[in-house]
Structure formats: structure tokens, C-alpha cells
Amino acid sequence: MNTQDRIESSWLTRQIGFQLAHEQFPVPELVELGVAADQAGFDLLAVSDHFQPWQVNEGHSGQAWVTMSAIGQRTKRIRMGTTVTCPTFRYNPGVVAEGFASLGLLYPGRIFLGIGSGEALNEEAAVGSWPEWPERSERLVEAAEIIRQLWRGQQIDHAGRYYKVNARLYDPPSKPIPLMMAGNGPKAMRRCGQFADGLITDPKTWKEHKSEFQRGASDAGKDLSRMPVFIEQYVVVGGKKEAEEAAELWRFGPKAWKPYFNIRDPKTIQERADAEIPLEKVTEGWPVGTDPDVHVKVLSDLFASGATGVHIHSGQRDQRRAIEFYGREVLPRLRKIGAEAA
Secondary structure: HHHHOOHHHHHHHHEEEEEEEOOOOHHHHHEEEEHHHHOOOOOOOEEOOOOOOOOOOOOOOOOOOHHHHHHHHHOOOEEEEEEEEEOOOOOOOOHHHHHHHHHHHOOOOOEEEOOOOOOOOHHHHOOOOOOOOHHHHHHHHHHHHHHHOOOOOOOEEEEEEEEEEEEEEOOOOOOOOOOOEEOOOOHHHHHHHHOOOEEEOOHHHHHHHHHHHHHHHHHHOOHHHHEEEEEEEEEEEOOOHHHHHHHHHHOOOHHHOOOOHHOOOHHHHHHHHHHHOOHHHOOOOOOOOOOOHHHHHHHHHHHHHOOOEEEEEEOOOHHHHHHHHHHHHHHHHHHHHHHHOO
């Protein structure tokens, strides 16, 4: 039985998520926001996993797995996962397998694991290692295989190019945990199709390189209809002022993967983003305002393009305003559209 056969079909239905940004808010506040998102009717929480924030003015960087565990204790339904964890440098793949297996036992059927090749602000800053992309990508693929093997609960003796693991996970997850992989360029998108259960990406990458993901899945003999696709969409519930405030904190976004992910220091990233990226460039493609139709249109288009999950990321200071607005005005409309399309 391959991994696709084990993933529950409920992961393939339309899911609307909310991003918990560890870069912008402290863990206690994120826990309350996660509970609020659950009460508002969101289906999942996408949780950022960083050692440092992207920009120094974001101001925070709590431990993501701790946040997820705390939220799980206060909720019964909402799903949670990282977007994304790097399982290759500051985290060993065996530790990642153990941590998410434990989360899966605490909250069976509610946990997914998103993994990626990392950023210098996390990996180089924490362990002093930051090789070129081909090695980072190879490490990610090897780490994903180790995690899968350990989740089976059997003794493994893995002697790979980068890792040697001779161990058994004595408490494997009771239900399958989708192992999603992040892609932000054509090579990475193809890798996700080949080696992951599903994809985590952004609207621009999905639009430009969707075919690479599909090609990778086809080359690996996978059924694309069994592969979740999660897309992160920035939104602002408010006006120009709120949009500009959010853009100041997430200004690095348009150049996050070329070249800011290679910069170790959040202060340097912020200085370069301030000098290189105008605010209007940051907010391109963001639905901004309090007209539900504007928000519904953007998310509906993403679902129509093949996404199975869209998680909104509101960089504004007032997160509850976004949560409550979506719960009241947007989620019911999106679910009605989804039901009519089914």
C-alpha cells in the first residue's frame, strides 16, 4: 500500500485555513487566534515554523509544535500543520518524525506535516550550515523518506548520503499524516510532485509552475486526484492603511526566494526589502477591503484552479477582525459555492 492509498479522502475536499504567523505574534496570542479560527469555522490552521522572523520588525519567533499542541487541547475539530518545517538542519528528520507522530497521537486525523528546504535565517543562523540548493533539495528528499519509514513503526537501518538512522519509532501515528512539501520554483515544484503526498505553495508559483508539479507526480506514477494542494493567500480585511501596515511587515515576500532566503540576518532582509520593493508591489494580488465578494472571488478562483486547500494569511495587526469577517461573511459563501460545484 503506498502513501496515497492511506491518505483519508477528507484531506482532498475543499478546506479553508488560517495562517498563524509565529513571526508576527507571540505564542500565547497565536493560541487564542487558533481557538478563534476554530470557532469561526475555519477547517485548518497553517502554522509557520521559524527560528527567526523574516524581518526584524515582525518581532517574534515562537516554537510552532508547542503552539499546535496547545491549540489542540482547546479545540476538537480544526486541523493543523506546519507551512513549513525544515527537517534537514536545525531539526533532524528522526526528531521531526517523532514530534509529529506524537502530535498525531494527541490529535488523530487532524495533523499534517509540511516540509521545505529551509532558509538561511533559520538553518544557517541556528547551526551554521547552509549549502547550495542541490544539496538542500537532496537532503529534503532523503529526510522525507526517513520520516515515512519511521512512521511505519518498524526498525529501520537507513544509510543514505546525508543521514544514518538505525532506530525504531515506538509510538507511530495512529492515523496517516499527510506529508506535504513546499515548492517555490519549477525544480522544487517537480520535486514536490515526485516525493510528497501533496503541495504547499503560493498563487503565483501555482499559476506559473503547476505543470511541473503535475509532471513530477506523473513521473512517480501518482494519481494527482489523490494529492492535496494547499495555497497561501494574503488578505487584508480593512482599507489602505491596514494594507500598508501589513505590507511593511511582509515586504520581503516578492523576493523571498530570490534572493532573500539566502540571507541569515532578518535586519538585513528588512533593510534590503525596504530599499528594493515598493509597497504596492507587495500587495499585488491581495484582496483588500470589507466587500465579501472581493475575497470570495480570489479564493474561489484558487479552488477552481485545482487547490484543495487555501489558507488566508492576514498580515494586519487586528487578526480577530479578519477571522470574524471571514467566519461571518466569506466562509459560508465559499461553502455554498463548493456545494453547488460538487
